[in-house]
Amino acid sequence: MAVERCNGSSKFGPMRFMCCIVGILLLTCISLSAHGDDLLKIYKLAQKNDPTFEAAQHAFEAAQEKIPQARAGLLPALKVNGNANATHAASNFSNNFSNTPYINRYVHAWTWSLQLTQPLIRVQNVYAYRESALLVEQARAQYSQAEQDLILRVTQAYFDVLVAQESIEVADMQIKTTGEQRALAQRGFKAGTNAITDVHEAKSRSDLAHAQRIAAQNELEAKQAELEKVVGQPSYTLAALQPAVVVPKPQPDNARAWMDQAREYNPAVLAPKAAVSAAEAAVSKSRAEYAPTLDLVASSGKNYLSGNVSTPFDYETRASTSQAGLQLTIPLYEGGTTNSRVTEAIANKNKAAAELEVARRQSGTDAKQAYSAIVNGLAQIEALKSAVESSQSAVKGNQIGYKLGIHMNIDVLNAVRQLYTAQRDLLKARYDTLFQGFKLKAAAGALTASDVLEVNGLLGYGK
Numbered sequence: 001m002a003v004e005r006c007n008g009s010s011k012f013g014p015m016r017f018m019c020c021i022v023g024i025l026l027l028t029c030i031s032l033s034a035h036g037d038d039l040l041k042i043y044k045l046a047q048k049n050d051p052t053f054e055a056a057q058h059a060f061e062a063a064q065e066k067i068p069q070a071r072a073g074l075l076p077a078l079k080v081n082g083n084a085n086a087t088h089a090a091s092n093f094s095n096n097f098s099n100t101p102y103i104n105r106y107v108h109a110w111t112w113s114l115q116l117t118q119p120l121i122r123v124q125n126v127y128a129y130r131e132s133a134l135l136v137e138q139a140r141a142q143y144s145q146a147e148q149d150l151i152l153r154v155t156q157a158y159f160d161v162l163v164a165q166e167s168i169e170v171a172d173m174q175i176k177t178t179g180e181q182r183a184l185a186q187r188g189f190k191a192g193t194n195a196i197t198d199v200h201e202a203k204s205r206s207d208l209a210h211a212q213r214i215a216a217q218n219e220l221e222a223k224q225a226e227l228e229k230v231v232g233q234p235s236y237t238l239a240a241l242q243p244a245v246v247v248p249k250p251q252p253d254n255a256r257a258w259m260d261q262a263r264e265y266n267p268a269v270l271a272p273k274a275a276v277s278a279a280e281a282a283v284s285k286s287r288a289e290y291a292p293t294l295d296l297v298a299s300s301g302k303n304y305l306s307g308n309v310s311t312p313f314d315y316e317t318r319a320s321t322s323q324a325g326l327q328l329t330i331p332l333y334e335g336g337t338t339n340s341r342v343t344e345a346i347a348n349k350n351k352a353a354a355e356l357e358v359a360r361r362q363s364g365t366d367a368k369q370a371y372s373a374i375v376n377g378l379a380q381i382e383a384l385k386s387a388v389e390s391s392q393s394a395v396k397g398n399q400i401g402y403k404l405g406i407h408m409n410i411d412v413l414n415a416v417r418q419l420y421t422a423q424r425d426l427l428k429a430r431y432d433t434l435f436q437g438f439k440l441k442a443a444a445g446a447l448t449a450s451d452v453l454e455v456n457g458l459l460g461y462g463k
Contacts, residue, residue: 037235037237037238037239038238038239038456038459039154039155039158039238039239039452039455039456039459040452040453040456042154042158042227042231042235042238043150043151043154043155043449043452045231045232045233046150046153046154046230046231046232047150048232049230049231049232049233050150050153050230050231050232052146052149052150052153053146053147053149053150056142056143056146056147057143057146059139059142059143060139060140060142060143063135063136063138063139064136064139066132066135066136067129067132067133067136069132070125070128070129070131070132070133071129071132073119073122073125073128073129074119074122074125074126074129075119076116076117076118077116077117077118078114078115078116078117079114079115080112080113080114080115081112081113081115081301082110082111082112082113083110083111083112084108084109084110084111085108085109085110086106086107086108086109087105087106087107087108087109088104088105088106089104089105089107105307106306107305107306107307107308108304108305108306109303109304109305109306110303110304111301111302111303111304112301112302112303113299113300113301113302113321114299114300114301115297115298115299116296116297116298116299117295117296117297117327118295118296118297119293119294119295120294120295120296120326121291121292121293121294122293122294122295123288123291124285124288124289124291124293126288127281127282127284127285127288128281128285130281130284131278131281131282131285134274134275134277134278134281135274135275135278137270137274137277137278138271138272138274138275138278141267141270141271141273141274142267142271144267144270144445145267145268145271147448148267148442148445148447149442150230151438151442151447151448151449151451151452152438152439152442152447153230154227154230154231154452155435155438155452155455156435157223157226157227157229157230158227158238159431159432159434159435160223160226160227161220161223161224161227161235161238162238162240162241162431163223163427163428163431164216164219164220164222164223164224165220165238165240166240166424166427166428167216167219167220167424168213168216168217168220170216170420170423170424171209171212171213171216172213173420174209174212174416174417174420175206175209175210175213177416177420178202178205178206178209178413178416179206181202181205181412181413181416182199182202182203182205182206184202185198185199185201185202186199186202198410201410201413202413205413205416205417224236237461239456239459239460239461240459240460240461241427241430241431241434241458241459242458242459242460245430245458247377247378247381247430247433247434247437248437249374249378250371250374250437250440255367255368255371255372258367258368258370258371258440258443258444259364259367259368259371260364261367261444261445261446262363262364262366262367262443262444262445263360263361263363263364265444265445265446266359266363266366266367266442266443266444266445267445268359268362268363269356269359269360269363269445270445271359272352272355272356272358272359273356275352275355275356276349276352276353276356278352279345279348279349279351279352279353280349282345282348282349283342283345283346283349285345286338286341286342286344286345287342289331289338289341290331290338291331292328292329292330292331293328293329294326294327294328294329295326295327295329296324296325296326296327297324297325297326297327298322298323298324298325299321299322299323299324300320300321300322300323301320301321301322302318302319302320302321303317303318303319303321304316304317304318305317305318363443366439366442366443367440367443367444370436370437370439370440370443371440373432373433373436373439374433374436374437374440377429377432377433377436378433380429380433381426381429381430381433384422384425384426384429385426387422387425387426388419388422388423388426391415391418391419391422392419394415394418394419395412395415395416395419397415398411398412398415399412434455434458438451438455
């Protein structure tokens, strides 16, 4: 069949040319959409749509405002004060109160002033500013932990969907194989070469495979819902780990190195570490309440008075005032409040130090467990690869033996089940080991978006 070239000089001129262009664009869109979503795309969607991560972002934004709030205690304060009032009084200005009528007096007054206060010596505010900076450091570490947590949640949900999809494929293959074996047993029974038990066994395994297929479909839908909860939209076609990909070993290949790094650089450690420093600053801030304060105070203003209710005559008074001076405050006794605040701050500091030690130990444990899971996972992958190869040979051997009358039908069915179980376990072990690599980096405080990009390069479509 001949194909005409797409150009403006063809039979239908520009119209055919535009139709060709539209067709090419449609084919391109279909080709791109057929590839579905990969891990990097899902992660970027989660960054925009995950409400848990969004809450962490806003929490960090709010925490950053602690610095300007504390800084304000070291900067000048400027304010305007003013008031206006009117006074009415019935006054008697005679010695003979009984015969002299009362006179209504109305007096108006107003005043305003501009006041500047510059703290000169306020030790408490200095420590408050230090505390605010350390609290922001704590919030920054918590935000870093939220970033790592998002990567872990996205990756876990993504891999869970892929494993669930593989379980369905395994169930489908098992249905197909057991169905073929059932048909073979039925033909043998009709021919008189097989017992009826072979047919029943094959039917039982076929029914079981269908039940497992239903359970796998339910599991897939549940895992897809978990992924959708993080991403904010459904994703059905996902790039999967290619069979030829070798799951990498951790670098450095040393558990102690990872544990040491985790105890120092895990965001779950950095946050309480900053909290301890902030608590120490809070202790100093509370103790600084004993110290005197010195402020520079300057003001300028005007006032007006229309008269006095105690005199029968109206006279106006206008004045402009300006003044500047130093204001010294020496705290002597406030009912024990300051001492109580110091005691409270010390207790909070000790609490923060204990929480820091808990975080360090937990981070080291997490790193050790993740490292061990990777090492054991890599060994399990190799063992399952051998198991798959052996199971494939066992299936072929049992099928041939069954046809020759050497093996029973149950032997074939058991070999088939063992093969598909090994294949499913192998795929799950690969994803689990890869995910443990993410957990190891997260424990060490080294998990970033670049790791998502690296793993995304191991994924693809098709097998």
